[in-house]
Amino acid sequence: MAAIARETEAIVLDCFEHGESDVILTLLSRDTGKLSVIAKGAKRSKKRFVNKLELFSFIHISYQTSPNRSLSFLSEAELYTCFLNLRRNFELYTTASILREFLLIAIREGEADDRLFRLSLWALHNIDRNVQPLAILTLFLINFYEIIGYRPDFTICNSCNRQTTINRRYSFDTTTGGLICPDCSHPGQRLIRISQGTIKMLRSAQFQPLERLHRLKISGNILQESLSLLHDYGRQLFQREIISWKLLQKQLPFKHDKREYR
Ligand SMILES: [Zn+2]
Known part of the structure; x- marks a missing residue:
């Protein structure tokens, strides 16, 4: 079957060398979601693809695809843009790597x-600007869960359905993605304590349009609780470790594992 020529915008999420001269990329594309492409001769060609296929780069591509x-x-x-700042700063790079892993x-x-x-482009731009990058990660994750169909619910108790x-x-x-009130919690459940400030912030972050999301300032205890919760929820949801989170933990301004379980 004949190849079809297409074009789209994309973010580079993964790239590795293949054979002597090729590079295989995994992209988040605007038009078809995940897209795997091979760049023939990319390692040798100095002009065609140079510096364009790095991790996180935001690119416009033309490609040939076949149904089979x-x-x-x-x-x-x-x-x-190649998000140069983000690539030169280890802390920003680590933060962006978590976003990349979730995607x-x-x-x-x-x-x-x-x-x-x-949302992904918004987060990369803001991490690259180095304005509250950990808050940007928090805002990315809370909206990411919503978009993929697993929005945590902070409006009611997940057990008795009473309004918070x-x-x-x-x-x-983390197993249900919802809140539990004191009446419904019982020993043996692995629940994370969450303060009213964190509930309020996460709720408002879920209903903000992208244009206004960066106005939410998150720091201190609310940032710590939010990151812990969003991390644990992801591990539970995907049933796997988020490998890049380990690098982040080393550079957090607070001890990440101080969260309270009950
Ligand atoms: Zn309840």
């Missing part, structure tokens, strides 16, 4: 999602 092939052929790439776990071929694409009120202490149940 899982790997498409990259014809051309044009660089919009690689969740995205599927042929499942385009413009909201996820825009501001004068009670709640815990978060």
Whole structure:
């Protein structure tokens, strides 16, 4: 069957060398979700692809695809931005690597999602600007879960369905992605304590349009609780470790494992 020529915008999520001269890339593309392409001769060609296929680069690509092939052929790439700051700063790089790992776990071929694409670009731009990068990661993750269909619910107790009120202490149940009120919690459950400030912040982050999301400032205890919760929820949801989180833990301004279970 004849190859079809296509073009799209994409973010480079993974790249590795293949054979003597080729490079294989995994992309988050705007038009088809996860996309795997091979850049023939990319290691040798100095002009065609140089500096365009690095991790995190935001590019415009032309490629050839066939219905019976899982790997498409990259014809051309044009660089919009390579997020240079992010690549030169280890802390920012680590933060972006977590975003990258979550995307690689969740995205599927042929499942385009413009909201996820825009959210990812938004997060990379803001991490690159180095303005509250850990808060940007928090805001990315809370919206990421919503887009992939696993929005944590902070409005009711997940067990008795009563609306949350501001004068009670709640815990978060990572297995269900919801809150548990004091009446419904019992020994043996692995619940994370969550403060009213964190509940309020995460709720408002879920309903902010992307254009206003960066206005939410998150720091101190709320940042610590949010990151712990979003990390644990991801591990539970995907049933695996988030490998890049280990690097982040070493550079957090607080001890990550101080979270309270009950
Ligand atoms: Zn309850």
